[in-house]
Amino acid sequence: MPKRPYVIDQMISAKSIAARIEELSREISHEYADTDKLVVVGLLRGSFVFIADLVRELDLPVEVDFLEASSYGNAMESSREVRIFKDLRGEIEGRDVLVVEDIVDTGHTLTHVLHVLESRNPAKLKTIALLDKPSRREADITADWIGFSIPDEFVVGYGIDFAQRNRNLPYIGKVRFTE
Ligand code: IMP
Numbered sequence: 562m563p564k565r566p567y568v569i570d571q572m573i574s575a576k577s578i579a580a581r582i583e584e585l586s587r588e589i590s591h592e593y594a595d596t597d598k599l600v601v602v603g604l605l606r607g608s609f610v611f612i613a614d615l616v617r618e619l620d621l622p623v624e625v626d627f628l629e630a631s632s633y634g635n636a637m638e639s640s641r642e643v644r645i646f647k648d649l650r651g652e653i654e655g656r657d658v659l660v661v662e663d664i665v666d667t668g669h670t671l672t673h674v675l676h677v678l679e680s681r682n683p684a685k686l687k688t689i690a691l692l693d694k695p696s697r698r699e700a701d702i703t704a705d706w707i708g709f710s711i712p713d714e715f716v717v718g719y720g721i722d723f724a725q726r727n728r729n730l731p732y733i734g735k736v737r738f739t740e
């Protein structure tokens with residue numbers, strides 16, 4: 562549980578998120594129109610709401626799998642060490658893999674995950690992130706599709722947490738401490 566009191570200021574409304582997902586899913590449906598090998602891989606836990614909305618907009622045969630890598634823990638600082646806590650259930654060799662991330666911040670998590678997945682020889686490996694914080698980047702990586710590029714603010718909602726809270730908000734908001 563967070564120790565300091567805070568409020569959440571809305572940054573991206575549920576309506577804007579839905580509209581953007583509709584646009585992205587049109588591009589993705591187009592990109593994968595000719596394949597029946599697509600597996601969408603959600604990075605837990607932050608992407609669970611995004612992947613649920615995204616796959617329901619895809620007009621494609623699609624499989625869904627999940628992987629959990631370490632990220633922030635309970636602090637607001639990103640850790641440099643990335644660990645896989647929960648691996649994929651299925652094989653991805655020869656598959657078209659689309660990795661779904663909530664936020665690309667320093668970029669270390671996504672870089673590490675891609676490195677691990679690449680070693681399993683997928684036919685194609687691409688990435689989509691709901692949010693991108695380019696000013697925080699340390700690793701040289703950009704997602705193939707990005708929902709929204711945002712400034713260096715700590716955000717919550719729509720699956721994204723602050724110390725495991727606020728994932729259930731339907732919108733994206735920024736955390737503002739009141740003390
Ligand atoms: P990276 O390895 O620094 O790119 O970290 C990416 C992960 O850190 C994301 O998947 C999130 O789980 C977490 N993260 C980054 N920024 C925020 C934020 O503003 N709020 C909550 N979690 C964040």
Ligand code: MG
Pocket residue numbers: 604605606607608632663664
């Ligand atoms: Mg994450």
